[in-house]
Amino acid sequence: MTYINNWPKVFSMTIRINIDVEMAKQKVSLTELSNRVGISMTNLSLLKTGKVKGIRFKTLSAICEALECQPGDILEYLSDE
Numbered sequence: 826m827t828y829i830n831n832w833p834k835v836f837s838m839t840i841r842i843n844i845d846v847e848m849a850k851q852k853v854s855l856t857e858l859s860n861r862v863g864i865s866m867t868n869l870s871l872l873k874t875g876k877v878k879g880i881r882f883k884t885l886s887a888i889c890e891a892l893e894c895q896p897g898d899i900l901e902y903l904s905d906e
Contacts, residue, residue, distance in 0.1 A: 858891055
């Protein structure tokens with residue numbers, strides 16, 4: 826039970842989402858990426874701003890295909906140090 830209560834502290838968000846960087850490199854708008862990927866602009870915007878707790882591999886794959894990039898170009902691990 827202690828483990829569950831401490832879960833947010835143990836697994837703090839250490840992943841940065843850099844979709845906006847890849848979108849800028851490709852000169853792709855939020856609307857265009859939304860149409861290419863097939864997800865709503867609202868959900869894509871939430872993902873872009875990092876206000877989500879997860880992403881489906883299917884969505885990540887579609888974004889990578891649309892932006893011609895690798896998952897590592899979009900997701901960045903941040904060390905606590």
